[in-house]
Amino acid sequence: MTSAARHPLLAALGDSRPLRDYSHEKLDEVAAEIRDVLCNLLATRTAHFASNLGVVELCLALHAEYDFPRDRLIWDTGHQIYPHKLITGRYHDFASIRTAGGLMGYPNPAESDYDLFMTGHAGSSVSTAVGLRSGDYVQNERDRKTVAVIGDGAFPSGIVFEALNNAGELGDDLTIVLNDNKMSICPRTGAMAKYLDRLRGNPFYTGLKSEVVRLLDHVPMFGDPAERLLAQMKEGVKAGLLGGMLFEELDIRYIGPIDGHDIQLLRKYLQLVRNMSGPVLLHVVTEKGHGYKPAAEDPVFFHTPPAFKDTDEGPVTLPSSGLPPYTNHARDAILRAMQNDHRVTVITAAMCQGNKLEPVREQVPDRFFDVGICESHAVAFAAGQAKTGLRPIVDIYSTFLQRSYDQVFQEVALQDLPVIFMMDRAGLTGPDGPTHHGVYDIGYMRLFPNMVLMAPGYAAELELMLQKALEIDHPSGIRYPKASAPQLDRIPDEIVIGKSEVLRDGGDGTIVAYGAMLEHALAAADLLSGELNVRVINARFVKPIDEAMIADVVGGDGFVITLEEGTTVGGFGSAFLESAARQRLDTRRVRTLALPDQFVGHGDRSQLLDESQLSPRGIADVCREEAGISNSVST
Numbered sequence: 355m356t357s358a359a360r361h362p363l364l365a366a367l368g369d370s371r372p373l374r375d376y377s378h379e380k381l382d383e384v385a386a387e388i389r390d391v392l393c394n395l396l397a398t399r400t401a402h403f404a405s406n407l408g409v410v411e412l413c414l415a416l417h418a419e420y421d422f423p424r425d426r427l428i429w430d431t432g433h434q435i436y437p438h439k440l441i442t443g444r445y446h447d448f449a450s451i452r453t454a455g456g457l458m459g460y461p462n463p464a465e466s467d468y469d470l471f472m473t474g475h476a477g478s479s480v481s482t483a484v485g486l487r488s489g490d491y492v493q494n495e496r497d498r499k500t501v502a503v504i505g506d507g508a509f510p511s512g513i514v515f516e517a518l519n520n521a522g523e524l525g526d527d528l529t530i531v532l533n534d535n536k537m538s539i540c541p542r543t544g545a546m547a548k549y550l551d552r553l554r555g556n557p558f559y560t561g562l563k564s565e566v567v568r569l570l571d572h573v574p575m576f577g578d579p580a581e582r583l584l585a586q587m588k589e590g591v592k593a594g595l596l597g598g599m600l601f602e603e604l605d606i607r608y609i610g611p612i613d614g615h616d617i618q619l620l621r622k623y624l625q626l627v628r629n630m631s632g633p634v635l636l637h638v639v640t641e642k643g644h645g646y647k648p649a650a651e652d653p654v655f656f657h658t659p660p661a662f663k664d665t666d667e668g669p670v671t672l673p674s675s676g677l678p679p680y681t682n683h684a685r686d687a688i689l690r691a692m693q694n695d696h697r698v699t700v701i702t703a704a705m706c707q708g709n710k711l712e713p714v715r716e717q718v719p720d721r722f723f724d725v726g727i728c729e730s731h732a733v734a735f736a737a738g739q740a741k742t743g744l745r746p747i748v749d750i751y752s753t754f755l756q757r758s759y760d761q762v763f764q765e766v767a768l769q770d771l772p773v774i775f776m777m778d779r780a781g782l783t784g785p786d787g788p789t790h791h792g793v794y795d796i797g798y799m800r801l802f803p804n805m806v807l808m809a810p811g812y813a814a815e816l817e818l819m820l821q822k823a824l825e826i827d828h829p830s831g832i833r834y835p836k837a838s839a840p841q842l843d844r845i846p847d848e849i850v851i852g853k854s855e856v857l858r859d860g861g862d863g864t865i866v867a868y869g870a871m872l873e874h875a876l877a878a879a880d881l882l883s884g885e886l887n888v889r890v891i892n893a894r895f896v897k898p899i900d901e902a903m904i905a906d907v908v909g910g911d912g913f914v915i916t917l918e919e920g921t922t923v924g925g926f927g928s929a930f931l932e933s934a935a936r937q938r939l940d941t942r943r944v945r946t947l948a949l950p951d952q953f954v955g956h957g958d959r960s961q962l963l964d965e966s967q968l969s970p971r972g973i974a975d976v977c978r979e980e981a982g983i984s985n986s987v988s989t
């Protein structure tokens with residue numbers, strides 16, 4: 355927990371500037387306090403754990419050597435920002451992290467000038483850093499330094515290479531710190547991972563580095579002498595001392611790898627690189643989970659562990675209660691589809707753990723593809739596979755699919771290829787917040803001709819929908835949220851493309867729910883029993899939408915409420931109204947209930963839904979309003 359008595363150094367830090375005058379020993383003490391906060395507080399809630407433990411020393415060394423926030427620091431992705439928050443004036447609020455109204459689990463410029471961009475998606479740090487540097491050059495503020503810290507998981511993202519390409523040409527001073535911990539969420543994949551492994555085998559890191567460190571010790575770290583040292587290092591390249599030729603050839607100086615848990619050494623290298631001209635890549639080796647043995651031993655579990663208790667036998671998590679989440683049903687359906695049909699493949703962009711695909715990876719390894727944090731590539735790759743006759747499933751979070759929008763358009767939809775998008779985390783993702791809420795996919799996917807889009811309202815429908823998607827020769831998408839999937843006591847109607855199903859009859863009005871909001875619609879109808887008889891329809895499809903059902907409900911008596919866990923702009927309600935307008939129906943009694951046209955913050959999913967009137971109680975209130983009944987009953 356955060357307690358000033360337990361963390362006197364952190365408690366006294368208003369910002370990170372004093373760190374510049376701290377001795378190495380004192381910085382080590384700050385590191386210990388940070389780990390104490392992380393290990394104690396983060397055991398109480400799901401949060402990014404191992405990544406933060408791994409960057410404590412790097413974070414302190416950076417703040418000790420640079421003049422942030424005048425100099426600029428970008429943490430790629432942003433999930434490893436906790437130590438940075440703790441030393442930039444947010445220690446006293448830290449207990450609120452990832453809770454509604456509290457600190458965000460990612461950088462947030464509204465919280466502090468030390469945070470530059472609100473991010474949570476991986477890969478863009480080098481681009482924004484190159485842009486910041488360029489902006490400073492244009493405005494003659496060349497003395498301001500810029501640093502991007504990027505993990506080895508994020509590094510292979512295509513956009514990083516676009517940025518390096520640009521940085522090498524511009525030649526502006528810039529430090530890119532590559533934080534290599536051998537891990538993405540799962541063990542990292544790809545040829546770049548192998549290249550980084552080879553660099554780790556470099557004598558610079560394994561032994562001969564002491565020679566370079568000795569040199570560093572004898573060269574003052576500013577101005578020309580640093581350049582002289584660099585020249586010596588360049589000579590070293592010829593002698594095979596240094597690696598990183600991939601970067602050197604792009605006019606990006608490569609230095610490293612160095613130990614990322616040695617603050618003294620890190621500071622020495624940061625002094626060197628901050629005074630070098632042109633772009634520099636400093637390769638830092640860290641251990642994900644460093645300082646807490648169980649996390650270092652199992653960094654996959656400890657990426658975002660649930661609340662746990664530290665016992666003598668090791669960390670113990672509470673057994674999870676409730677029904678299995680949609681993700682489990684999706685995984686099981688994917689596995690069965692792959693077992694039944696050898697044309698079916700699954701592609702993940704580094705989210706094997708989040709999508710719970712480990713059994714698929716183990717049981718069908720030749721048709722499981724983890725392409726790394728490269729969503730654009732994942733989708734174009736799927737298109738290529740589909741062209742050969744395979745039936746690829748892209749298993750992806752709704753928010754991350756945004757990174758491949760043009761590939762969905764050009765490589766998949768325009769070619770009318772049968773790629774299936776399993777859009778997980780479609781809806782509010784809770785404590786991750788606005789960077790991760792999957793609330794736009796209905797709108798952005800339904801724009802494309804050829805696309806078939808559906809959403810299950812309960813567990814049994816998911817597999818049926820996947821089977822239907824596999825039957826059709828067009829691109830399709832299935833969306834479902836980060837939530838338990840309800841088990842309804844019914845046999846689902848057959849899935850017919852573009853057809854809804856009626857789950858409950860009633861004459862006073864109709865709720866048409868798309869996807870997981872069906873559960874809330876049914877609960878709202880229950881709450882209203884005795885007051886109003888509400889019909890509940892499971893829409894199933896947003897594209898093609900059930901025009902006959904719309905004609906029936908809008909043309910009939912009573913109010914109509916559309917319901918979805920997505921933004922109100924361009925979503926299911928919009929599609930519903932477009933259809934009603936096409937059919938020249940009178941829509942005055944139709945009300946669309948969805949998330950507002952604003953970025954929704956972080957917090958508990960049910961609480962956030964409640965704030966947007968998407969809880970059963972909120973929906974029941976809207977029904978009463980539409981029926982002209984006072985809402986005093988529910989309050």
Ligand SMILES: Cc1ncc(C[n+]2csc(CCOP(=O)(O)OP(=O)(O)O)c2C)c(N)n1
Nearest residue numbers: 405474475476505506507508537538539704
């Ligand atoms: C575009 C995008 N895709 C996927 C993710 C999910 N994700 C978050 S952190 C992470 C692993 C990042 O690995 P790395 O950059 O090496 O950081 P580490 O956790 O190892 O410190 C992934 C896949 C994301 N945040 N953004």
Ligand SMILES: CC(=O)[C@@H](O)[C@H](O)COP(=O)(O)O
Nearest residue numbers: 431433474658708779786836
């Ligand atoms: C930083 C990031 O993008 C992931 O770690 C994400 O927070 C995972 O979300 P889930 O916990 O929903 O898998």
Ligand SMILES: [Mg+2]
Nearest residue numbers: 505506507537
């Ligand atoms: Mg990593």
